[in-house]
Amino acid sequence: MADSVSLTIDGQPVSVESGTTLMKAAQQIGVDIPTICWHQATTSNALCRICVVEVEGQRLLQPACIVKAAQDMKVQTLSERVLRARRTILEMLASTMDLSEAPAILTMMKEYGANAGRFPEAERRESEIKDDNPMYIRDYSKCLLCWRCVQVCADDAQYVNAINFNGRGFETQIGTFFDKSIPETTCVLCGQCVGVCPTGALKPKREYLLEQGMKPEEISVMNTGRKKRKN
């Protein structure tokens, strides 16, 4: 039996197994800390910082997804600094990318009073849809760089390393070796990247075509049609 530690979260005492993250500890007492990049199947990189909380004695806000609960810790999950950080991050996201298919984030924006139009004349990350393989489409206008797709493509799951990053900073975008199309890469169309994408940036091709107004029978005809042309 692992040691347990006692701490308070928003004034409520809680005891958890040592090694538990603040996020999990908070869940035990019904305190919900928002997350964007966190996913149970991928390594936590603490990069979206939406889960930051204020820990007494710490100069900086701490990411609850990876910081471990410690004895006598005093955690505030809704302090003014926390709220400012969450709201501003959400406002910057809204000014940067298309969140229309990220309902969880849109809900979060309402909850934190984030104004989608906060940043006027803001450069957005826009991109044409990449439709280059039979299985999924890539719409990086919707990508919020949670890294999950890159992680499952690499050591977190599939080990094919078909995708990585282009550029850096605000200009970062997920990309392939010299921007090759997916069939020209080491991609095996396992679909795990599509499964972990939180914003619809990666989407099954069939779903995409249905959204474009195609009927299921048209889509299947399209597929068989391709095979027929080959003969």
Added chain:
Amino acid sequence: MSDIDTSPSLSARLAPLQSAIEPYLPLGRSGLLPALHAAQKIYGWISEPVAAEIAKSLRVPLADVHGVIEFYTLFYNEPVGKRFIRVCTDQACALKDADGLLNHLCAHHGIKASETTADRRVTIEASPCLGLCEQAPAILYGDEAETNVNLKTGSYELGRPRSIVYGQIRLLTANCGNGTTTSLTNYGEYVALKKALLMKPEEVINEVKSSGLVGRGGAAFPTGVKWDGTAKAAGSPKYVVCNADESEPGTFKDRVLLLDDPHRVIEGMAIAAYAIGASKGFIYVRGEYPYILPVLENALSEARQAGYLNEDFDIEIRLGAGAYICGEETALFESIEGKRGFPRVKPPFPTTFGVFGKPTVINNVETLCNVPLIISKGSAEYREIGTEKSPGPKLFCVSGDVIKPGVYEVPFGVTLRELLNMAGGPSTSLRTNQKKLQAVLFGGAAGAFATPTHLDVKLTFEDLRAAGLPLGSGVVMVFDERRDMRDSLARLGHFFAHESCGKCYPCQMGTQRQMEILNRIAAGKMQAGDLERLQDVGWTMTDASLCGLGQTAASAVLSAVKLWPELFKDEGGRMKDEVLMGNKKKNEMRKTQNVKSKAKKAKANTQDAKRKVQKVKAKTVAKKKSSRKTASRR
């Protein structure tokens, strides 16, 4: 790709690459940056087959190789010119009309910044700080430093940059400023190392602890505590890393130490290695200091011949490739490991989980240069220098509007006034022929602004902290009354947006939004609510970013908001000169009106040009980095 691979001309073309990267093959992925540098030396840029060959040879996934090329600005995956002209456009050089220099060079070659001439002879780029601030304006011309460029007279200096050293004491800089590298013969025996080897490792650590030495790279962490933690950490091998990725705008002291007195750094590293039980060392030099490489290599081979470096402890040099973030210790480790320079989440700290996941001591160049001094003098005598809480000598990088810019070695505790008087103004003595002091940027881009009210602050960790100023890496960049601080702020904004790694959201988007707002302010086009936006973004980056870059990316801006609220109050599009001139005497204005209106026009032109350049740059970058931007324009 298969038809390309089998083409005989290609395999002939790849032959020189294969032999050049052969030494790096045993390194695996860690050999990626050296291999990419080698490839660029041969071909000028890294084409797809070249990248694929490197990937295959080092067994690194193709997408990862591409990701690394894309991360570092000094690696190119499209053809560039044979000659590279990188013009520094950061603060110190901007004060010496770097924009004019850049425009002149572009016009001369008939291209815009970030473009290559049609005959592929020349590429011109605007560069972040080149660490040549005391000899501004500066250019990196190929692998050589071109400094003190004067368009009017046509004069400049090319080659090894001069080391300009002043100050009250010459301990760390005893062998610096003579115009040459101090050879081992002139440096003499590694006396301190020999003394250390007669001590127990823990005695060496205790000596460093009692010296009170703290890191000189910016974070001011106690060096002895770091060493102790690494010595006690489980795991082997252990590493000593010298952080020579000096990239903080306004910082150039490490360049001087490495160029003029490399043996002091090497001796410091050897002592650290003995103290913590390390068998391997790295010196990670920023990519913008290519001229330091041969100097260091020569010094290392001298140290090997003398037996100071041997099979028990040896040092390898790594060259960065244009990424300020790699000065962050964990990002630097990632870079040595052949990855994109993303900072890691801490803890675990380097003492237990450093480069290759092993216990690592990582120290700044200047920090390591203090070590031989401490061991040979003994900590008690060392502590006689400086103040009780800030013992030792300190190097300050003085640049900007002073008569004698350079590296100043002083004991901790001199005042800012004393330092500026040594450097010849501006203004502290209010001499009539000098301009008045307006501001001092302390600690670099990640620092904060000081004003004449701070002139009597003692330069110690404790006094500066009390005054709300960071010592940082020892930057003292001086702005006299003529200077437009908003231009300086806009450059800060551009610097951080350019250098953010893009990992954590606050910094990735915050540096971009901060730059956009600062550009508006500099252009006199502030919008309602911009000040609040700037502060929300600034505090969010400060509070919530993952690493030191994001946490300090708004530090100077927020200090400016406090000091000069009037700079941020022209909502409604008031002309910026109105505000700026508010502080100045009216008759002075009248006297110089003609000159000023000319200057204003010229400035407006430069700013237009600058904006255009930025646009073009963004376009080129987009073209290079991905098809995203061009695609969205169609």
